[in-house]
Amino acid sequence: MQKTYKSFKEIDKELRILKLKKEIAIWTMKNESEQLKYSLAPKNLALNAISSLSRTRSTHGINWKVAIRNIIIAFVAKRIFRI
Known part of the structure; x- marks a missing residue:
């Protein structure tokens, strides 16, 4: 119209x-x-991974599978981008 x-x-x-x-x-x-x-900056991915430890709690405590995966992703990103 x-x-x-x-x-x-x-x-x-x-x-x-x-x-x-x-x-x-x-x-x-x-x-x-x-x-x-x-x-998404590699230096912030490490902080996000560490802070996700407190957010990834399951009914029986910390969901270690998710927490460790986040830490590994942050570590690899830091190595790739040399930050």
């Missing part, structure tokens, strides 16, 4: 709104990509 505009002010207002929405979307994508890049 096409919208009909009665004045140039309405068109200008609509264009400003669209530009702001575009800027917000771009800013949000950049922010999310920075957060993802930071969380």
Whole structure:
């Protein structure tokens, strides 16, 4: 459905709104990509693996299989990227 505009002010207002929405979307994508890049950095993977020890509790204690896998992934990533 096409919208009909009665004045140039309405068109200008609509264009400003669209530009702001575009800027917000771009800013949000950049922010999310920075957060993802930071969380996947090898130096942060080790911290995430260690902190996952407290989060990987099963009913009988720590889920060692998941905890050890996370630590190994962090170690390998650190060796590959030399950080």
